[in-house]
Amino acid sequence: MSILKAESLHFAYDLDKGKHPVLEELSLEIDDGEFLAIIGPSGCGKSTLLRLLSGFLRPGSGKISRKGRDVLRPDRAGQMIFQDFNQLFPWLTVEQNILFPQYRFLLPLKMKAVRSGDQSRLEGILEVTGLNSFRKYLPHQLSGGLKQRTALARSLFADPQILFLDEPFGSLDAPSRMELQNLLLRVWKEKKRTVLFVTHDISEALLLADRLLVFESRNRRFGLYDNPLPRPRDRHCDEFRKRKIELYSLIESD
C-alpha cells in the first residue's frame, strides 16, 4: 500500500535574479514500509526533494499526499534527520534529547514527569540504539556516531510513519558509518517504518534500499530502479560491484 505520493512536482527556488529550477515533472509513489534511497550528483535536488516530501517546502506546482491527505507542512508522522552533528540540544542529556519533542512544555525536564508508557518506550529505544550507558551524557561528551544515534533515537521516539534521512551518516568515519547503517537496517526491520534516505554514496544506497531514485544528471532527469540484491547484502560480492558500476554510469552519463 502506498504511504506517500508525489504527482507532477515542479519546484524552483526564488532568487533575486529570477527562478532557480530544481525539479520538473517528478512523480513518485512510495510503499508503506519501503526503504527508498535518493542518489545523484551534488546539487541535483536530493535534499530539496526530501524537504518537499516531508512538508518543509511547498512545490511550485503538483501535489504531495500521505495516505490520501495533502502534505502541507511538516508534522509528527514524518521525522527528519540531518547530516549535521549539532542537531541535539546541547544543554539536555541523551535521554532528555530523545524525550524533548513530546515533553518540551515541561522544561526543565524532570525524568519523573515522564509517563510510564513513554518511560518503557524510551527504555526500548535506548536498548535498540545501544545508547543505554550514555543516557546521562550531554551532547558534547558524545562522538559523532553517538550523536547521530541519539538523533535517530529521538526520531523513533516520536513514532513516525516515515523517516526522512538527509545524508545522516555523511560526516562519520567508515567504521561508525557501517555501524549506524546496520543499526538503521535493524530498526527498519523491527519497527517496519518507511525510510527515505538521501546519500551521495552509491554503495550505501545499494546496501540499504529496496529501491533507488537516481538523479541521472544535473538537468533534472531521474529514474527509479528496484534493487534486486538479496538481503543480507555483501558489498564485496560480484553482483554488488556490478550494480554499483551500473549506477555510477547512470549518474555520470551526462
Ligand SMILES: Nc1ncnc2c1ncn2[C@@H]1O[C@H](COP(=O)(O)OP(=O)(O)OP(=O)(O)O)[C@@H](O)[C@H]1O
Ligand atoms: N535555499 C536555497 N535557495 C536557493 N537555491 C538553493 C537553496 N537550496 C538549494 N539550492 C540550490 O538548489 C539546487 C539543489 O540543491 P539541493 O541541496 O537540493 O541538492 P543536493 O542534490 O541535495 O546537493 P548535495 O548533494 O550537494 O547536498 C542546488 O543548485 C542548490 O545550490
